[in-house]
Amino acid sequence: MLSELRTMWEVLKHTFTKAETVQYPEEMPYLAPRYRGRIVLTRDPDGEERCVACNLCAAVCPVDCIALQKDTREDGTWYPEFFRINFSRCIMCGMCEEACPTYAIQLTPDFEMCEYDRQNMVYEKEHLLIDGVGKYPDYNFYRVSGMKTATKDKGEALNEARPIDTKSLLP
Amino acid sequence: MSELMPVILALTILIGGVAGAAILTWFERRLLGVWQDRYGPNRLGPFGIGQVAADMIKLLFKDDWVPPFADRLVFIFAPTAIVVAMMMGFAVVPFAPGMMIIDVNIGLLFFLGMTSLAVYSVLLGGLASNNKYALLGGLRSAAQMVSYEVFMGLSLIGVVMMSGSFSLVDIVEAQTDVWFCFSQILGLIVFIIAGIAESHRLPFDLPEAEHELTAGFHTEYGGMKFAMFMLGEYLGLMLISCMIVTLFFGGWHGPMLIGDWLPPFFWFSSKVFVVICFFVLLRAAIPRPRYDQLMSLGWKVMLPITLVNILVTGAVLLWMEGVA
Numbered sequence: 001m002l003s004e005l006r007t008m009w010e011v012l013k014h015t016f017t018k019a020e021t022v023q024y025p026e027e028m029p030y031l032a033p034r035y036r037g038r039i040v041l042t043r044d045p046d047g048e049e050r051c052v053a054c055n056l057c058a059a060v061c062p063v064d065c066i067a068l069q070k071d072t073r074e075d076g077t078w079y080p081e082f083f084r085i086n087f088s089r090c091i092m093c094g095m096c097e098e099a100c101p102t103y104a105i106q107l108t109p110d111f112e113m114c115e116y117d118r119q120n121m122v123y124e125k126e127h128l129l130i131d132g133v134g135k136y137p138d139y140n141f142y143r144v145s146g147m148k149t150a151t152k153d154k155g156e157a158l159n160e161a162r163p164i165d166t167k168s169l170l171p
Numbered sequence: 172m173s174e175l176m177p178v179i180l181a182l183t184i185l186i187g188g189v190a191g192a193a194i195l196t197w198f199e200r201r202l203l204g205v206w207q208d209r210y211g212p213n214r215l216g217p218f219g220i221g222q223v224a225a226d227m228i229k230l231l232f233k234d235d236w237v238p239p240f241a242d243r244l245v246f247i248f249a250p251t252a253i254v255v256a257m258m259m260g261f262a263v264v265p266f267a268p269g270m271m272i273i274d275v276n277i278g279l280l281f282f283l284g285m286t287s288l289a290v291y292s293v294l295l296g297g298l299a300s301n302n303k304y305a306l307l308g309g310l311r312s313a314a315q316m317v318s319y320e321v322f323m324g325l326s327l328i329g330v331v332m333m334s335g336s337f338s339l340v341d342i343v344e345a346q347t348d349v350w351f352c353f354s355q356i357l358g359l360i361v362f363i364i365a366g367i368a369e370s371h372r373l374p375f376d377l378p379e380a381e382h383e384l385t386a387g388f389h390t391e392y393g394g395m396k397f398a399m400f401m402l403g404e405y406l407g408l409m410l411i412s413c414m415i416v417t418l419f420f421g422g423w424h425g426p427m428l429i430g431d432w433l434p435p436f437f438w439f440s441s442k443v444f445v446v447i448c449f450f451v452l453l454r455a456a457i458p459r460p461r462y463d464q465l466m467s468l469g470w471k472v473m474l475p476i477t478l479v480n481i482l483v484t485g486a487v488l489l490w491m492e493g494v495a
Contacts (some may be wrong), residue, residue, distance in 0.1 A: 004457055010367040014206045021209045 031109035033135065036094045038110040039085055041125065042103065049129065050104035050141060053080040057096035059107050065089035066096060072169035076148065083128060088111055088121035102141040106134040172365050176465035177272045184272070192405035197223045199451050206455040233394030238300070241391060250396045253292030253403030257410055258338040260285040264413045265339050267423045269434035278339040279331065282323055283413060286369055289407065293371070296400070297388035308387025311377045311462060315368055318469045323365035326358040327485040330418050343422030350427065352419040357480040359419045361473050366415065368465075370407035372450065373458040377465060403434075412446040420422045420446075 022029045031037070044050050053070035071081035096105050115121050133139070146154040146163055155162040197212060197220060204211030215221030237243055256417040263278035275281060290313060297309020304334045331337060333354065334345035345351075352359050368375040379387035416422060420442050423435035460468065 008452055008456045011206050012452060014208055017208055019204070019209050023210075 031111075033109060035109035035111075036092045036097075036107040037048055038087070038108050039082060039090065039092075039096065039123075039128065040106055040108055040130045040134065041128045042106055042130060042132060042136075044140040044142075045133055045138060046140065047131075049079055050102045051080050051083065052102055052104070052141065053078045054101060056099040056101065060099040061097045062093060062095065063089045063091055075150075077142075080125060083125040084122060086122045088118055103134070103136045103139050108134075143166060176269075176395065180270065180272050182275050185258065188258060188261060188406055188409070189402065191409060192402050193223045193227065194220075194227065195405045195408070195447070195487070196401070198237075199454075202448065202451045203455050206452065209235070209374065228270065229381045230319065230395055230398040232435070235394050235396070236389050238302075242299040245295050246391075247396070249292050249296035249299060250399035250403070251292075252295070253289045254399050254406065256285050256288035257403050257406035259288075260410045261406075261413070263339055264410070265343055265417060265422055266439055270436060274338060274340050276338045279327060279337045279342070279418075282310070282339075282410075283320075283327075286323075286407070286410070287316075287320055289336050289369075289403065290320075291404065292400075296392070300391040304384045304386070305388050305390045308379060308384050308390070312371060312388060315371070315375070315377060315465060318466065319365045319368040319473075320471070322361055322473045322477040323369060325474075325481065326361035326365060328417060328477075329355045329358045329483050332481075332484050332488055339417055339422075343417060343424065346421040347424060348427075350419065350421040350424075355419060355480070355484070359415070359478050361477050361480070362418070363415060364473065366411035367453065368469075370404060370411050372408060373454040374402065375465065376458045376459065377462055408447065408450060409443070412443045412450065415446050416442040 010022070042050055051068075053068055055068065058064075058066040058068055065086040067082075067084045067086075069081040070078050072078055092107065092111075094107050097107050100106075113121070146160060148154050200222075201211040201213070201219065211219065212222035213219035215225055237246055260282050262272040263275060263281050265274070268474050293312040293316070294309045297305040297307075297312065300306070330342060333351065334342045336342060336345075342351075364375075367373075371377070371379065377387075379389070384390070389397055392400060416439060421427075421438075423439045425433060425438045
């Protein structure tokens with residue numbers, strides 16, 4: 001009986017506490033930069049597509065909502081011919097972002113993607129690709145990895161480090 | 172004029188009761204929101220009061236469906252019974268001096284009788300639905316209401332002994348100086364608890380118990396028939412609040428020390444408002460007991476308390492008579 005009275009008193013004290021509710025459409029909640037929302041494809045600082053069509057994101061995606069097709073440029077680099085994310089399947093888990101070796105695929109703090117037509121939830125490459133660099137402003141994959149061209153192999157140019165031998169434990 | 176007065180008042184109570192119950196659905200949700208650190212319905216109209224109209228429109232336009240396996244006649248009759256019984260209960264409530272439909276010398280018994288009739292609504296509703304959840308809800312409500320009826324009546328005997336009348340007007344008049352909530356504190360506690368059980372509101376809403384019985388006795392009900400059950404429940408809440416104020420908190424009299432300088436109806440309605448808020452607080456704070464806990468609380472705690480209360484009240488009254 002005493003505990004019931006105490007409970008009632010504790011609840012009564014909440015008359016003067018502020019409501020926790022965020023009045024959503026008028027009042028936007030704070031979303032951290034690393035919030036996992038709508039997926040974008042970013043470009044490197046030179047304005048080129050970062051995506052190298054390695055297919056790791058599609059392989060790791062637990063709901064298989066990513067589909068892409070590799071194509072090769074004249075200089076031998078890969079790029080996605082099409083890149084398609086079905087957001088009606090996507091669960092915003094962020095595993096594609098973790099898997100991506102080039103920081104191309106990134107999740108953004110935007111979750112307002114409602115559509116009346118399910119088909120409109122399927123985003124093609126032109127919808128996904130943004131003009132910016134996303135969360136990694138200075139990163140350019142080919143500057144880090146090195147690049148084979150018609151005249152030289154990886155790491156053979158002046159001031160260019162040799163590629164890391166992944167088969168050896170030596171530094 | 173005086174002959175028309177009860178008719179006008181009856182119509183006012185009919186319309187006001189329904190409107191009050193409708194507004195109470197919104198008010199309760201807002202108040203629960205306050206106590207649970209959220210807002211409740213606040214979108215439609217000022218303070219969300221338009222939610223009442225939205226809910227009404229929704230319920231009115233629902234398909235008026237009777238399950239093919241139900242006992243059709245009883246199924247339709249059951250929701251009306253609770254509303255009629257609760258509305259009838261308002262006939263004896265003295266809102267202010269002269270402002271009541273009828274002052275009968277058995278007013279208290281009439282009120283108890285009418286609230287008892289409401290049991291039929293829940294019981295028949297559960298039985299006619301021909302659904303095991305509904306039947307269990309109906310069974311629970313029958314057992315709960317019949318057992319709580321016992322000491323609901325007995326808890327008021329102290330009040331009746333002190334005022335010497337079953338007429339609610341006489342009971343209010345007897346509280347001109349001192350309210351019965353002090354001398355009859357045990358009766359008040361038992362009556363509040365029995366009143367909640369009688370109007371089967373949380374924490375004693377075992378007939379509905381949505382976690383166990385989906386919706387209990389009104390599982391199969393929808394649309395306006397469901398709305399009638401809800402209307403009956405909120406009317407019951409208002410009626411119990413009116414009776415608590417009438418019997419224990421001095422009815423239309425102003426608070427002691429402050430006096431009667433405001434209109435009697437103002438005092439009555441503001442006290443009823445406070446009691447309704449208290450009932451909502453109970454809903455916000457107290458969890459639902461298990462069924463056997465409810466029954467043992469009733470028979471092992473409440474009944475002895477009321478009997479002791481009657482005994483002590485009678486002894487003190489006799490002793491004071493001897494002294495005088």
